[in-house]
Each structure stands twice: as structure tokens, then as C-alpha cells.
Amino acid sequence: MNEVRVGVIGCGGMGQSHMGIFKDLPRLKFTAASDSMSANLDKVVTTYGVKGFSDGHELIKSGLCDAIIIATPHYFHPEYAVAALQQGLHVLTEKPVSVNASAARRVNDAAAKRPDLKYAAMFQMRTVSRWKKVHQIVASGQLGEMRRFHWTATGWFRTQAYYGSGSWRATWAGEGGGILANQCPHNLDLVYWITGMPKRIHAHLKLGRYHDIEVEDDVIAYFEYPNGATGLFVTSTGEFPGSDYFEIAGDRGKLTFTHDGKIDLTLTDGSIAEFCKTSPGAWSSPTSSRMTIEPPAGGGGHKDVWLNFIAAILDGTPLVTPGVEGLHSVEISNAMILSGLTGKTVDLPTNHAEFDDLLRGLIRKSKKSTTLPPGL
Numbered sequence: 001m002n003e004v005r006v007g008v009i010g011c012g013g014m015g016q017s018h019m020g021i022f023k024d025l026p027r028l029k030f031t032a033a034s035d036s037m038s039a040n041l042d043k044v045v046t047t048y049g050v051k052g053f054s055d056g057h058e059l060i061k062s063g064l065c066d067a068i069i070i071a072t073p074h075y076f077h078p079e080y081a082v083a084a085l086q087q088g089l090h091v092l093t094e095k096p097v098s099v100n101a102s103a104a105r106r107v108n109d110a111a112a113k114r115p116d117l118k119y120a121a122m123f124q125m126r127t128v129s130r131w132k133k134v135h136q137i138v139a140s141g142q143l144g145e146m147r148r149f150h151w152t153a154t155g156w157f158r159t160q161a162y163y164g165s166g167s168w169r170a171t172w173a174g175e176g177g178g179i180l181a182n183q184c185p186h187n188l189d190l191v192y193w194i195t196g197m198p199k200r201i202h203a204h205l206k207l208g209r210y211h212d213i214e215v216e217d218d219v220i221a222y223f224e225y226p227n228g229a230t231g232l233f234v235t236s237t238g239e240f241p242g243s244d245y246f247e248i249a250g251d252r253g254k255l256t257f258t259h260d261g262k263i264d265l266t267l268t269d270g271s272i273a274e275f276c277k278t279s280p281g282a283w284s285s286p287t288s289s290r291m292t293i294e295p296p297a298g299g300g301g302h303k304d305v306w307l308n309f310i311a312a313i314l315d316g317t318p319l320v321t322p323g324v325e326g327l328h329s330v331e332i333s334n335a336m337i338l339s340g341l342t343g344k345t346v347d348l349p350t351n352h353a354e355f356d357d358l359l360r361g362l363i364r365k366s367k368k369s370t371t372l373p374p375g376l
């Protein structure tokens with residue numbers, strides 16, 4: 001095989017955005033599309049001359065595709081991913097891999113049964129140069145053991161009109177949450193990728209603080225890690241201008257970056273904990289060196305994830321954004337929702353049955369839609 005025949009399931013904003021990239025991907029052939037809304041499907045079929053299917057399962061069974069991208073509302077991601085893996089297709093799913101961790105686990109189980117297939121998630125922020133650099137610095141151990149991270153990620157301003165742009169948006173039944181389900185899967189994937197998995201989370205959520213919506217649009221969460229490290233994550237779709245302030249403190253220094261894209265890195269000459277215990281000086285502090293790192297501008301994004309996905313299928317290149325790792329950001333998001341809505345501190349991994357019960361309860365009480373989605 002020297003090219004990958006790709007089908008797109010979900011031909012809305014993001015699905016069509018992916019189609020716009022295909023012309024830059026030499027070893028990809030766009031062969032089929034599916035959408036439950038005929039206007040979107042007809043437009044794509046006419047524009048690209050591909051075969052159209054009103055039901056994504058028919059596309060999966062058509063024999064026209066080696067791989068699919070799933071760009072539907074969230075609850076359909078695991079359903080199509082499992083069906084495609086069982087049919088022998090490679091899968092690239094949009095984020096989040098699922099709304100609830102139990103569904104993400106079902107996809108991971110299906111992927112585990114087909115190790116010959118590639119299952120990836122569209123976590124394109126992992127390919128952005130500054131995040132690659134942060135990941136590389138932390139993973140190299142230069143900062144020493146993590147003690148604390150702090151991320152104020154409020155650059156997600158959205159208007160009421162945005163929430164009105166699709167009936168599935170900002171509903172428990174259609175989207176499965178608000179900012180945590182839609183915008184923050186990227187942030188939470190990076191939190192997992194860079195800091196690892198927390199063991200406990202306590203979160204405060206505001207439902208519809210800035211918008212007339214039933215789901216959360218404002219979150220403050222406190223994390224605890226197995227080694228005693230802590231974290232603070234702040235996000236909102238109601239603040240403008242947004243901030244993107246990230247800081248991680250370790251036993252050998254600190255890394256920060258802000259909107260200008262530069263990384264400010266201070267590395268101490270030894271362990272800070274050791275210095276704290278042994279230094280005779282009451283007011284002394286560790287010697288250190290400070291540097292500014294400017295990761296190359298641009299780079300990264302959806303195209304890089306596609307190139308990696310195609311190379312993984314055709315050349316065996318390791319995936320940069322493995323779909324199975326998408327479970328972690330869902331676990332973190334589910335823990336925040338469980339904590340925020342019950343007032344409890346939540347241990348991870350979450351109790352999947354408890355989260356699914358909570359979600360079903362929210363849907364049953366919803367004034368927007370009480371129909372249970374697939375996977376619940």
C-alpha cells in the first residue's frame with residue numbers, strides 16, 4: 001500500500017477544514033464522506049467528487065476506505081471508532097476521544113484487539129513547537145521532580161452566538177459538557193503529556209456563568225500528584241482578553257511561558273530541596289542560570305497530525321498522538337465535572353459508573369434535550 005484511502009465522518013466545520021488540508025497530503029486519497037445532514041454532505045460530495053453516505057456505518061462498511069477521520073459531535077466518536085476498528089480500518093478521531101471515560105475505555109479495548117491498526121486522536125497541540133519544547137525540557141529531567149504546575153488557559157472566549165451555532169452545542173445530551181468537553185481536551189491532553197496523571201482533583205465549576213447555557217463555561221481545579229506535587233488549572237470561555245500562562249516548578253528550577261511564545265527557564269545548580277535542608281544561610285538561595293528560549297514560530301497543527309498518522313500507517317512511524325492516550329484527558333475532565341457538581345474531592349481513575357450516572361441524571365433533568373446519546 002502506498003497511499004491511504006480516507007473517509008470523513010462528520011462534514012461540518014472541522015470535517016471540511018480537514019478536507020481543505022488533504023490537497024497538501026501526497027499519500028492520502030479522499031474517497032468518501034458521511035454526514036447525517038444532507039446539506040453538508042451534498043456540498044462535500046459536489047465539491048470533492050467523493051462517494052457520500054448519510055450513515056457513517058455504511059461508509060465504514062463500504063470498502064472504499066482504509067482509514068477514517070471522525071469529526072462528528074462528541075458522543076458519536078467512540079461509536080464510530082469501535083465500528084471502524086472492528087471493520088479493520090485505521091482511525092483518527094477528533095477530540096475528545098469520548099465524553100465519558102467508560103466509552104474511551106471501550107475504544108481502547110477495541111484498539112487493543114487490533115494492534116495492526118493505527119488509532120490516533122487529533123491533539124494537534126502536541127505538534128506545536130513551543131509545547132514540544134516544554135515537553136522535551138520536562139521529560140529530559142532538567143527541571144528535576146515536578147513540585148507544582150499552574151496553567152491559566154482562558155484564551156477560549158466564545159459568544160452566545162457560537163453556542164447557538166449548533167443544537168448539540170453546550171448541552172449535556174449533545175456535547176456532554178462545556179469548555180471541558182470542547183475546548184479543553186487540548187489543554188488536558190498537554191497536562192497529561194507534560195505532567196503525567198494526577199491522583200486526585202478538586203474542582204469548582206460554574207454552569208452558564210457567562211452564557212445562557214446549561215453546561216460549564218468557567219472552571220478552577222486543584223490537582224494532586226502521586227509524588228505530592230500540586231497543580232492549578234483555570235479556564236473560561238467568558239473572559240477577554242484570554243491568558244495562556246503556564247508555569248511548572250521542579251526540584252531543579254522553573255519553566256514559564258506566556259502569550260509571547262517565549263520560554264523562560266531557570267535551572268539551579270543542584271537540588272532545591274537539598275539546598276533548603278543543608279544551606280547554613282538564613283536568607284540564601286540556590287545559584288542558578290536563567291535563559292530565554294524562543295521555539296521556532298509557527299509549525300505544528302492539524303497537518304502535522306495527519307502526516308504522522310499517514311506515516312504511521314504506511315511506514316510504521318510511531319504515533320505522536322495515540323488515541324489510547326485520549327482516555328487520560330477524559331479521565332481528568334470527568335473528575336473535574338464529578339468534583340465540581342458534587343463538591344467532593346475525586347480520586348483518579350474516576351468511578352466510571354458514578355460519572356455515567358451523573359451524566360444521565362443531568363440529561364434527564366435538562367431543559368434542552370433529555371434523549372440519552374449513544375454510549376450512555
Ligand SMILES: NC(=O)c1ccc[n+]([C@@H]2O[C@H](COP(=O)([O-])OP(=O)(O)OC[C@H]3O[C@@H](n4cnc5c(N)ncnc54)[C@H](O)[C@@H]3O)[C@@H](O)[C@H]2O)c1
Binds near residue numbers: 013
Ligand atoms: N482539533 C480541533 O482543532 C477542533 C476544532 C474544532 C472542532 N473540533 C472537533 O470536531 C468535531 C466536530 O466539530 P464541528 O465544530 O465541526 O461541529 P459541526 O457541528 O460544525 O459539525 C458536525 C457535523 O457532524 C454531523 N453529524 C452529526 N451527527 C452525525 C452522525 N451520527 N453521523 C455523521 N455525521 C453526523 C453534523 O450534521 C455536522 O455536519 C467535534 O468533536 C469538535 O470537538 C476539533
